[in-house]
Amino acid sequence: MSEDWKDQGWAKQFWYSGKTTRRRFIGTGAATAGALGATMLVPAPWRAAFGQAKPYKIGTLQPLSGAAASGGKTALVGTQMAVDRINKMGGINGRPIELLVADYESKPDVGRRKAEKLLVEDNIDAHQGGFLSNVCLACMPVFAEHKVVNLIGVCLDTTITTTKCDRYTFRTFDYAPSQAVGFAPYMTSKLGKRWHIVYADYAWGQSTKDAYAEQIKKQGGEVAGTTGIPLGTADMTPFLSKISGNFDGLFGIFFGRDGVTVANQAFDIGLTKKYKWAGDGAIAESTNIPAQGNKIEGFIGINRYIPVLDSPLNTPAHRKFFDDAVARLKQIDPSGPLPDRYVQSNYEAMNALKVGIEKSGFQGRADTPKLITALEGLEMKEGDDFPQGDKILRKEDHQAMLRQFIFEIKDGKHKIIEVIAASNVNYPAACSFT
Amino acid sequence: MEIPWDIILIQTVNGLVTGMILALVASGLTLIFGIMDVVNFAHGELFMLGAYMGVVVLTTTGNFWLALVIAVLIVALLGAAMQITTLRPLLGRDPLNTILATFGLSLVLQNYALWQFGPVARKIQEPFTGQFTLFYLQYPWYRIVIAVLSAAIITGLYLFLKYGRYGIWIRATTQDRVMAQAMGIPVPWVHTAVFAIGAGMAAASGVLFGPLVGVNHAMGLDWVLKAFIVVVVGGMGNLGGSIAAAIFISLLEAYASIWVSPSQAIIVSSIVLILTLLFRPTGLFVPTPK
Numbered sequence: 001m002s003e004d005w006k007d008q009g010w011a012k013q014f015w016y017s018g019k020t021t022r023r024r025f026i027g028t029g030a031a032t033a034g035a036l037g038a039t040m041l042v043p044a045p046w047r048a049a050f051g052q053a054k055p056y057k058i059g060t061l062q063p064l065s066g067a068a069a070s071g072g073k074t075a076l077v078g079t080q081m082a083v084d085r086i087n088k089m090g091g092i093n094g095r096p097i098e099l100l101v102a103d104y105e106s107k108p109d110v111g112r113r114k115a116e117k118l119l120v121e122d123n124i125d126a127h128q129g130g131f132l133s134n135v136c137l138a139c140m141p142v143f144a145e146h147k148v149v150n151l152i153g154v155c156l157d158t159t160i161t162t163t164k165c166d167r168y169t170f171r172t173f174d175y176a177p178s179q180a181v182g183f184a185p186y187m188t189s190k191l192g193k194r195w196h197i198v199y200a201d202y203a204w205g206q207s208t209k210d211a212y213a214e215q216i217k218k219q220g221g222e223v224a225g226t227t228g229i230p231l232g233t234a235d236m237t238p239f240l241s242k243i244s245g246n247f248d249g250l251f252g253i254f255f256g257r258d259g260v261t262v263a264n265q266a267f268d269i270g271l272t273k274k275y276k277w278a279g280d281g282a283i284a285e286s287t288n289i290p291a292q293g294n295k296i297e298g299f300i301g302i303n304r305y306i307p308v309l310d311s312p313l314n315t316p317a318h319r320k321f322f323d324d325a326v327a328r329l330k331q332i333d334p335s336g337p338l339p340d341r342y343v344q345s346n347y348e349a350m351n352a353l354k355v356g357i358e359k360s361g362f363q364g365r366a367d368t369p370k371l372i373t374a375l376e377g378l379e380m381k382e383g384d385d386f387p388q389g390d391k392i393l394r395k396e397d398h399q400a401m402l403r404q405f406i407f408e409i410k411d412g413k414h415k416i417i418e419v420i421a422a423s424n425v426n427y428p429a430a431c432s433f434t
Numbered sequence: 435m436e437i438p439w440d441i442i443l444i445q446t447v448n449g450l451v452t453g454m455i456l457a458l459v460a461s462g463l464t465l466i467f468g469i470m471d472v473v474n475f476a477h478g479e480l481f482m483l484g485a486y487m488g489v490v491v492l493t494t495t496g497n498f499w500l501a502l503v504i505a506v507l508i509v510a511l512l513g514a515a516m517q518i519t520t521l522r523p524l525l526g527r528d529p530l531n532t533i534l535a536t537f538g539l540s541l542v543l544q545n546y547a548l549w550q551f552g553p554v555a556r557k558i559q560e561p562f563t564g565q566f567t568l569f570y571l572q573y574p575w576y577r578i579v580i581a582v583l584s585a586a587i588i589t590g591l592y593l594f595l596k597y598g599r600y601g602i603w604i605r606a607t608t609q610d611r612v613m614a615q616a617m618g619i620p621v622p623w624v625h626t627a628v629f630a631i632g633a634g635m636a637a638a639s640g641v642l643f644g645p646l647v648g649v650n651h652a653m654g655l656d657w658v659l660k661a662f663i664v665v666v667v668g669g670m671g672n673l674g675g676s677i678a679a680a681i682f683i684s685l686l687e688a689y690a691s692i693w694v695s696p697s698q699a700i701i702v703s704s705i706v707l708i709l710t711l712l713f714r715p716t717g718l719f720v721p722t723p724k
Contacts, residue, residue, distance in 0.1 A: 065545060067652045070553035201697045229696045234647055234656035235455070237577070238448040238688040239696040242441060244570045260555050260648035268646070270565060270572030291555035291648030333552025 053091065055098035056357065058083070058350075059118035060129035060153075061139065066106030067232060071256050071342055072131050074287060075154050076101065077328050078339075078346030079129060081321075085384075086350070092357045100124060104135055111135035115142040124148065125364050126357075126371070128350050131342070133157035133204040137164060144168045147368050149375070151353050153346035158207035161399035165431035168368075170375055170398040172352040172391065173345040174304045174425070176208035177215075179280070182404045182425040183302040184215035186418060191276045191300065192248020193221045198240070198262065199253035201228030208253045208280060231258060236265045243271060252279030259283040260291045267295035281306070284409050286338040299409045304345070305388050306407050306414040307338035312389070313416075321347065321387040344388055351385035352378060352393065391422060397431035440569040441692050447568065447578075449688035453681035454581040455643055459657050460664040460676045461588055462635035468671025469608050469628040471529060472521060475536040477636055477661065478654025479543035484509045484637025485644040485653060486547060489556045498561040502641045506634040513633025517626045525625070540654075547651040558644035580642045587638055588677060591631070595673075604628060608671070663703050667710045669717020678719045682706075 060079050063072035080099065087096045100122050104111035111132075118124045119142065127143060128151040130136040136155035143150040150169045152160065161171050187195070195216055199205040205228065213223045224247035229239050240262075243250065250271055254262045259282055266272050272295075281303025284296050309319060325339035325347075352375070360367065360374035376395040380386045391402035404425055406418040463477045487505035492498060520539060524531045562579075565572040595601040606614040607624045615621045640653070647653060664683060668675030683703045691699035710718055 067655055069548055069652065070555070070650055073548070073553040227696065230700055232656050233696070233700070234643070234653070235452045238445060238452060238691055241444050241448055241571060242691060257555060257648060257650050257652065261646070264646055264648065268574040268577070273572070287554045291557045291650070293557050293559065333554045335552060335554050337554045
């Protein structure tokens, strides 16, 4: 920069005339501060015009400490990946996303309190996140009360989009009834007719068990018995030991560390050799497999997402998502895990929110009805925003329908056995918005 | 109604195995309380850190037994450091201070593990994978080994306390701290050693139990609550009582699960706790106070 300014009249007068008194200096400083402050207070449209767009404030509730922290950490990777990509591409309608992360410590009461804080103090425009079903259920009325759109990222409890559905909550991924519709025909035709269901005894596990029991019966099969095991039971063997009798397959519904525990201990007492071993894909998530070792070999499951690059997941969009997720997961876990369905569903839920905002011209909470209208019936096309595949967000219950993968674990890796199209996992909507 | 003897016998084995693991976790806890009057809320995290140390050493050496020994030593040293830096300055203060301090430590250790090792659960490969037939089940030998090893470690601790020179120091400190100090026993160092032994026992149980569950940052949470119940039911600070309570509660839960759902069966321990607090607050397995 040139030094010419020193020779100009105003500078000479200011600095060299000997008239720069403390009063003048403070006065000039105050005027400068005032001008800066005024700039900050200029209404958003003007600021946008000057290139300082007001960000969309998006909240995300995740369990980053406590019992479910492992899942929360990977789920947050998905949300953060989507936000970074959106901001890198110039934001939504020219406005960046400001992500406000709240840790609910894996507790429903804390979740509800943190949701209130995001809504009242942080004044978020929308929410995308949630991991534990009981926390999602506890927080849904809070979002509804404040009339803020809530895009769930992981919670799978069926009632979220059935008996407890509300106009503000959307689930852009699958739920148990539609997975059961997709998996039960395979189970009963290829694996066996009689099943014993062992499940995590809480909101998600119970509703998933009911969904599979219904579909197994519909396919001419039979549920010989059920065993519900409380969340966080470290020694499941006394409960698994009771499972015996004349049935073909053992069907497991667990996630996270309970998924690791059931796989290890069911194998140890010979259940997975004696019976066909199948279940919800959450048991054999990529983040669980290292701790299950060879005890999960041969497990057959269903999942919306598995970390493979085989057809039909051998698309450039999925590879891009996969590579980015692997790099980011490596940063939070030195063992370098592959992405799981929690990364995928959070990533896609945030992108669905982006598409909804673009489509509706949503500016803030006042436009929530427009955003809801845009999201209802939203068609999500396979591509960079939705690498898992096409999906549609039903208007009737805010539940997405999407394709599923039946897989087997072989040599510690997922192998696709069958791909079930979204049209073949349809389950009638059972929600009435009040 | 026909009595299902096969299931009763299977559940007896299960109850004894679970009881011995629980006894090992609880004995460290009760030892620390008995000597130091410290309710150690970080005990579950020492269990978890032991398992992680086991993973690290096992990955490096490939030897499970070496991993068990080294993990115990490392966590015992960590326990000693924790006691010197965090608990020793609080000696003589309101017990609430130590509760808050150990609770804070538990949060720090849990989040440290999550940060250091990441969210993916790790595996400890058991040293052998054989099974034997137990009625309709293939029962893993490793579970029996865990129970036997737990019993051996607890017996070793008992013999050390009963006959070892330093064990006598520890018992003297338990009986009368001031008199022990007057007799020349270095009470602050006894406290440190006891905390280290308790931490080492938690680490041993973490390594031994790791192969059954996978190692993760929250694995201590699942055990420590039940260990606290066991310590209260057995009589706070009473080693023998804690062991008896651990086996008693585990057997009750195992038998209950024959007839009721697991969710109802695990309530048994809470019921025993409530009844103990109501009718025998000093603990079920201690002599009636005169």
